[in-house]
Amino acid sequence: MAKMIEVQNLTKQYKGAKSPSVNGVSFSVDEGEFFAFLGPNGAGKTTTISILTTTLAKTGGEVKIAGYDVDKEARKVRENVGIIFQQPSLDLNLTAEENIRFHAVLYGMCGYRPSFRLMPKFYRDKITELAGIVGIQDALFKPIKKLSGGMQRKLEIIRSLIHTPKVLFLDEPTQGLDAVSRRGLWGYIDDTRKQCGTTVFLTTHYIDEAENVDKVCIINRGQIAVCSSPEEMKKHLQYDPTPKVCLPTLEDAYVEFINKHQEVLA
Numbered sequence: 109m110a111k112m113i114e115v116q117n118l119t120k121q122y123k124g125a126k127s128p129s130v131n132g133v134s135f136s137v138d139e140g141e142f143f144a145f146l147g148p149n150g151a152g153k154t155t156t157i158s159i160l161t162t163t164l165a166k167t168g169g170e171v172k173i174a175g176y177d178v179d180k181e182a183r184k185v186r187e188n189v190g191i192i193f194q195q196p197s198l199d200l201n202l203t204a205e206e207n208i209r210f211h212a213v214l215y216g217m218c219g220y221r222p223s224f225r226l227m228p229k230f231y232r233d234k235i236t237e238l239a240g241i242v243g244i245q246d247a248l249f250k251p252i253k254k255l256s257g258g259m260q261r262k263l264e265i266i267r268s269l270i271h272t273p274k275v276l277f278l279d280e281p282t283q284g285l286d287a288v289s290r291r292g293l294w295g296y297i298d299d300t301r302k303q304c305g306t307t308v309f310l311t312t313h314y315i316d317e318a319e320n321v322d323k324v325c326i327i328n329r330g331q332i333a334v335c336s337s338p339e340e341m342k343k344h345l346q347y348d349p350t351p352k353v354c355l356p357t358l359e360d361a362y363v364e365f366i367n368k369h370q371e372v373l374a
């Protein structure tokens with residue numbers, strides 16, 4: 109199976125920092141795989157995702173996305189990825205639909221037209237479908253600054269999916285969404301993954317969202333601490349191995365693991 113994300117010995121040291129924020133990280137993600145990159149605050153998740161999506165320069169190591177090198181073939185990488193950032197990145201002076209339209213043009217989905225009506229049918233259909241899924245049909249043509257924070261988040265989600273990317277990077281995608289929208293979003297992402305073979309790279313502090321992933325890596329203080337399936341993690345990462353039963357959820361395994369490692373590293 110093709111590797112969609114290949115990371116070897118990735119290092120990032122911010123200017124003026126005493127030590128690297130990401131320190132020799134290596135992992136790979138196969139095509140169509142659902143991958144979770146978990147870790148406590150400040151572990152290095154956003155730094156890693158920013159390098160993988162070409163928005164931040166690394167200081168060492170090799171990174172390929174969909175077979176393209178993030179330094180030498182950054183434009184190709186961007187054509188193949190969709191991103192939902194932790195921080196909002198919308199233009200508040202445009203309408204919701206205009207924000208998506210510019211993104212679609214930028215990502216090579218279609219040429220620019222000066223109004224929604226004049227855009228190609230496949231674009232209009234895709235926007236309508238996505239807006240229905242996250243429930244913002246009524247807000248599509250309103251200026252962004254009039255929308256609530258939650259609505260703006262939903263808009264970013266639509267924007268990241270509009271060009272049907274091969275690899276979808278989700279940096280805490282459901283932060284600020286209500287329960288119904290969270291469920292709707294995950295349903296859509298699951299469908300997209302299954303129908304289009306989209307590879308999904310997720311970081312989240314809601315560990316339950318990672319319960320059904322294929323592979324989990326935990327990063328702690330800039331280094332990969334463990335990489336396995338959620339089932340293996342639940343089986344092997346019990347803090348107290350008696351009685352010998354699996355921990356019930358990935359969140360239980362994660363919390364035990366982090367607690368144990370914080371003590372070891374303290």
Ligand SMILES: Nc1ncnc2c1ncn2[C@@H]1O[C@H](COP(=O)(O)OP(=O)(O)OP(=O)(O)O)[C@@H](O)[C@H]1O
Nearest residue numbers: 122123125129147148149150151152153154155156
């Ligand atoms: N622009 C920057 N300049 C200097 N240090 C930075 C910068 N951005 C992040 N850091 C540091 O790098 C480390 C990793 O930060 P990062 O944001 O990647 O962590 P994270 O795992 O995404 O955390 P969170 O879960 O809180 O979002 C932290 O110690 C942080 O303070």
